[in-house]
Amino acid sequence: MSDFAARVASIGALGDPLRRDLYLYVCERPYAVSRDEAAQAVGVPLHKAKFHMDRLEAEGLLTSEFARLTGRTGPGAGRPAKLYRRAESEISVSLPGREYEIAGHLLAAAVATSARTGESPIEALHREAAERGRDWARATATESVATPLELAEQVLARHGYEPRDDDQRMVLANCPFHTLAASHTEMVCGMNLALVQGLVDEIGSEAIECRLEPGEQRCCVVLSSR
16 A cells, blocks of 8 residues: 555544544543543443544554553453553645645754854755755665656655656646745745755766746746756
8 A cells, every 4th residue: 555545544544433533532631541431431332442443553543552450460460451542653645745844854954954054044955955855766666667767757756746747858747845835935946956956866867957947836846858
């Protein structure tokens, strides 16, 4: 299952009203919740609470642990109860795909670097973005692609850019930072260009040109073969 499909499935698990009530009840408690407590709180039989809470755990929305609720230990203390907490991992789905968390990390890192070194925030942002692009390339398997441009397309598609062929060039039909780009166009477009250029540099291809070419309803970066 793709990462996108897995995230959709996780959030979709909350579409069931009972499952949603159980999830919200667990989230509101400052301690791990037993099946018995959750079942009583939402007014359902224990077996239903067990089924739905285990489903929420399987989808990554809850985590579980085991403990004896009586406080007794040793023989005769009974079996430990399964307790549930909200999972620490974050799950989000955006349509079209957006990556505002990445932008936030890059901007925060640039500000921290600028304060430490005296480098301008924009220069630091471009350097941080280029390094993120190189990280993307390093994390991508290359066995299934024939050309560097195809590899760039594969990586950019994975991160929501929606690359498309357009008259012997590759345009990016979606900007993962769309809202930020609308209000801070120059800064975000420069960040995008540095990110994609870092990706291309790590691929090691001098045959790909990245340039700013703003257009309606797409990312400002365009790629083409030299």
